[in-house]
Amino acid sequence: MATHRFTPGSLERERRKQKLLRFSMYVFLILASLPIVVGYLWLFVGAFTGNLVYGFVPQELTVANWSFLWESPSPAWPNIWRTFANTFFLAAGVTVIMVVVSTSAAYVVSRMYFPGRSMILASTLILHAFPAITLLIALYYILRTLGLLDSLWGVILVRAGLMVPFGIWVMKGFFDDIPWDIEMSALIDGATRFQTFWKVMLPLVKPGIAAIAVFAFMAGWAEYIFLVTFVRDPNSWTLSSYINAIIGNYRFTNYGLLAAVSLFYMFPVLLFFLLTQKLLMKVTVGGIKGGR
Amino acid sequence: MFLLPGLILILLFFLAPVIITAVMGFTNMDYRFQWNFIGLGNFFRMADDFLIPKILINTLVYTFGTLAIFNVTFGLILALLTTSISERVGLFFRALWLLPRFTPPVVYAAIWLWILSPTRNGLLNGLRVAMGLRPIAWISQFPWGVIIITNGIIGASMGMLIFTSAIKAIPRDYLWAARVDGASWFQEVRHIVLPLIRWPLMFITAYQTLSLLTSYEYILLITQGGPFHASEVWSLYAYNKAFSAYAGTYEFGYAAALATVLVLIGTVASIAYWKIFRFREMMAQPRIEVS
Numbered sequence: 001m002a003t004h005r006f007t008p009g010s011l012e013r014e015r016r017k018q019k020l021l022r023f024s025m026y027v028f029l030i031l032a033s034l035p036i037v038v039g040y041l042w043l044f045v046g047a048f049t050g051n052l053v054y055g056f057v058p059q060e061l062t063v064a065n066w067s068f069l070w071e072s073p074s075p076a077w078p079n080i081w082r083t084f085a086n087t088f089f090l091a092a093g094v095t096v097i098m099v100v101v102s103t104s105a106a107y108v109v110s111r112m113y114f115p116g117r118s119m120i121l122a123s124t125l126i127l128h129a130f131p132a133i134t135l136l137i138a139l140y141y142i143l144r145t146l147g148l149l150d151s152l153w154g155v156i157l158v159r160a161g162l163m164v165p166f167g168i169w170v171m172k173g174f175f176d177d178i179p180w181d182i183e184m185s186a187l188i189d190g191a192t193r194f195q196t197f198w199k200v201m202l203p204l205v206k207p208g209i210a211a212i213a214v215f216a217f218m219a220g221w222a223e224y225i226f227l228v229t230f231v232r233d234p235n236s237w238t239l240s241s242y243i244n245a246i247i248g249n250y251r252f253t254n255y256g257l258l259a260a261v262s263l264f265y266m267f268p269v270l271l272f273f274l275l276t277q278k279l280l281m282k283v284t285v286g287g288i289k290g291g292r
Numbered sequence: 293m294f295l296l297p298g299l300i301l302i303l304l305f306f307l308a309p310v311i312i313t314a315v316m317g318f319t320n321m322d323y324r325f326q327w328n329f330i331g332l333g334n335f336f337r338m339a340d341d342f343l344i345p346k347i348l349i350n351t352l353v354y355t356f357g358t359l360a361i362f363n364v365t366f367g368l369i370l371a372l373l374t375t376s377i378s379e380r381v382g383l384f385f386r387a388l389w390l391l392p393r394f395t396p397p398v399v400y401a402a403i404w405l406w407i408l409s410p411t412r413n414g415l416l417n418g419l420r421v422a423m424g425l426r427p428i429a430w431i432s433q434f435p436w437g438v439i440i441i442t443n444g445i446i447g448a449s450m451g452m453l454i455f456t457s458a459i460k461a462i463p464r465d466y467l468w469a470a471r472v473d474g475a476s477w478f479q480e481v482r483h484i485v486l487p488l489i490r491w492p493l494m495f496i497t498a499y500q501t502l503s504l505l506t507s508y509e510y511i512l513l514i515t516q517g518g519p520f521h522a523s524e525v526w527s528l529y530a531y532n533k534a535f536s537a538y539a540g541t542y543e544f545g546y547a548a549a550l551a552t553v554l555v556l557i558g559t560v561a562s563i564a565y566w567k568i569f570r571f572r573e574m575m576a577q578p579r580i581e582v583s
Contacts, residue, residue, distance in 0.1 A: 021477055025373050029385050032370075036388055036445065038415065039403035046406070057418075097301075105298030120299075130310050131506035133527055134551040137534045137544055138309035138316065141325065161305030164298055197294075222396035225509050229535055243398040247405065247513070255406055255413055262399040273394055277387045280394065281453055 043266060046259030065260035073257060077245060078234045080264075086152060087221060087238040087265075093156035094163070094220030099213050101160070102167025103205070107197055109168060110175035111183070132162045136229060143230055150233045155226045163219060167212045174208030175201065214276050221269065239265040317549035323542035334549035343521060343529070351526040354439055354511075355504040362444025363500040364493065367451020372481055374452070375459045386456065390449045401513035404442050408514075431515050435523035439511050447504065451496045458489040498565035502558050526554050 047065055049058040067073075068080055109117060132139075139158055140149070148154030178201065186196045202209075224240045231241065243265060246258050273280070320330045338344060370389060374382035392400055407415045410429040417427035431438050462485065470480050486493075508528035511517060517524030517532065524532070534547035 022377065025377055026381075029370075029373055029377075032366075033385060033388055035407070036392065039407060040391070042403065042406055042415070043399075101297045101301055104294040108294045120295075130306070130555060131502070133506045133508065134530070134555055135306070135309035135313055136531065137548050137551060138312035139305065140534070141312060141316070141544070142304065142308060144325070157301070158305050161301035164301050165306070168298065218394050222394070224397040225512075240396055240398050243396075243402060244513075247398070247402065255409075258402050258406070262402045265396055266399050269394060269396065273387075273391060277390065281386065281390060 043259050043263045046255055047263045048260075050256070065256035068257060068261060069264075073254075074245075074249065076234065077242065078237050080242070080261075082235070083237050083239055083242050084264075086236060087240075090152050090156060090159075090223060090227075090238055091217045091220035093152070094159045094223075095213050095216040097156065097160040098163050098167050098216040099209055102164050102212065103171050103202075103209060104197075105164070106168045106171030107175055107201065110172045133225070136225070139226075140230065148230075150231055150236060152231065152236050152238075154230055155223060156220070158226055158230075159220060159223055160216070163216055167216070170212050171205065171208050174205040178204050211279055211282070214272065214279060218269065218272060218280075313548050313551050313555075316545055317552040319545040319548075320543075321545040321548075323544075325544075330545070334546050335553075337546060338549065338553065343524075346521055347524055347526055347529045350436075350522070350524055351505070353436055354443075354523075354525050355501060357436070357440045358444045358447055358504055359497065359500055361440065363447040363451050363504070364497055366444065366448040367496065368455055368493070370448060370452040371455035371459055372485070375456055376477065386449075386452060389445075389452055392446045393449050397509050397513060400442075400446070401510060404438075404514050408438060432519040432522075435515055435519065438515055439523045439525075442514055443504070443507065443510055446510070447500060450500065450503075454492050454496055455489055458492040459485060462488050494565075494569040498562065498569065501561055501565070505554065505558050505561070526550065526557075530554065 045058050048061055048063065050060055050062050050064065072079065108114075109121060143149050143154040143158070146154070148157070182200060182204070183196055186200045187193070191199070222240070223238070224244070227238055227240050228244055231237070234241075237245075239261070243258070243261055246254070246261060317334055318329055318331060319327050320333065321327065370385070374385050376382075406413075408430040409415075409417060410427060410431065412418060412421045412427050414430075416430060420427060466484050466488075467480060470484055475483070506527050508525055508531060511523060511525060511528055512531065515523040517528050521529075530547045530550035533543045533550060535542070
């Protein structure tokens, strides 16, 4: 029968076991994360080197892959800077519309009582059960009827519209957290309802606005499925359509170009991500990002 | 009125599409966009469609395979491990796993097309050639594996984040008490952590089932549903029926009917989860705050 006494030996053994466990955790995490690390590393390596021997051993440094910045790899493709501007326009458009619309709607839903209030809240939740993807066909029909096919505005409105319920829920949470008294005192001091909203409430929900703005911008910047479905005109291409065309034309051949354009596209995302990853984690958990 | 723009956007791009999809399923609308009602025609056609059984199996394998391996299990493992090691390193790994979710889909697909390339210029085949083996057409050889892994790496991050915050919300005293009693890490996880994060686990299972049922962006980009429909799931099939560049048929009516059935499948799944997991109890029970 072993008596449980803490001898120096057993303590030592316990500690070694702990260390081994810790160590195997790190090993597991590193191994499991390897595909991600290698994949993103390739974007950098592939973009600045010529042929990779065996697919991954770099040979010489070159900027040849970046020639797409001054001349189009295919005559059928638009100028890259125009495409870049389109991408930015799309992301900014989604952000502005989504933020303005959901902030104002969330204020009303959070602060005022009116018939149908609970119905609106419930319906935004129920609509969440209909993923954007199953509505794609109907959205195509609607945009066609409105004459917004082949236009970035169509994609902006659709994407913003689909994100608004999410935005309303997040912003409602932020408005709900502001005590009534603050608003009351502003109203008693003679401010109108609009002034109260603009001068008192908005500054208090800035963190929420920042959160949904970051989300909307990232979503707009990365937009793919609506874009390739609704927009065919090369003049309205974004970087997603551009890379889609590279994949379509040079599937499995020109990896240097693919990596370079991908990195070009990813750069703002990486920057944004590094700066706001903690915020992104919080909102992903709190709001459950729309779609997936 | 503050509410109006929001209402219009939601009505026009959310509510109206729901109704239009449902109605369109009863027409044989094509590229001419005419509302010819054909009753249940599309649904009879679906019953006769020789591809449907294959698509259905693909959908089930993809949805539950990805869910079981990655979105729940792997998400849980990541959450458990990154909360057990030093906070900073844990945060680093969580951020790393979150990155694919915010990467533009085309870029994420480009990375995988390089890794899985059938030529010797890709990563995996490059490694094989370096070892003196012949290249493999990974995507055509393992279509299911490819779509499960590529989607799973993105899917795992949602569970990871939710479970992480649930684990962090567990009062430290419980874990200290267990440790004083000599519980090992595995016993701690098994007897304290898992029972306490029961609800988040169930929530992620249910929520991600629906997400996976309807997500096909990455499949469209990486395997295009091929080879020969081997990795084509229900939602992608509907998409291809409506917008496929190859067939060029624009069978909007049939595609809308397919989408409607998908929504019905999703609804049934939600109700089933609601019953099995007894979510009503979750509403009543004071639960660990997820924040």
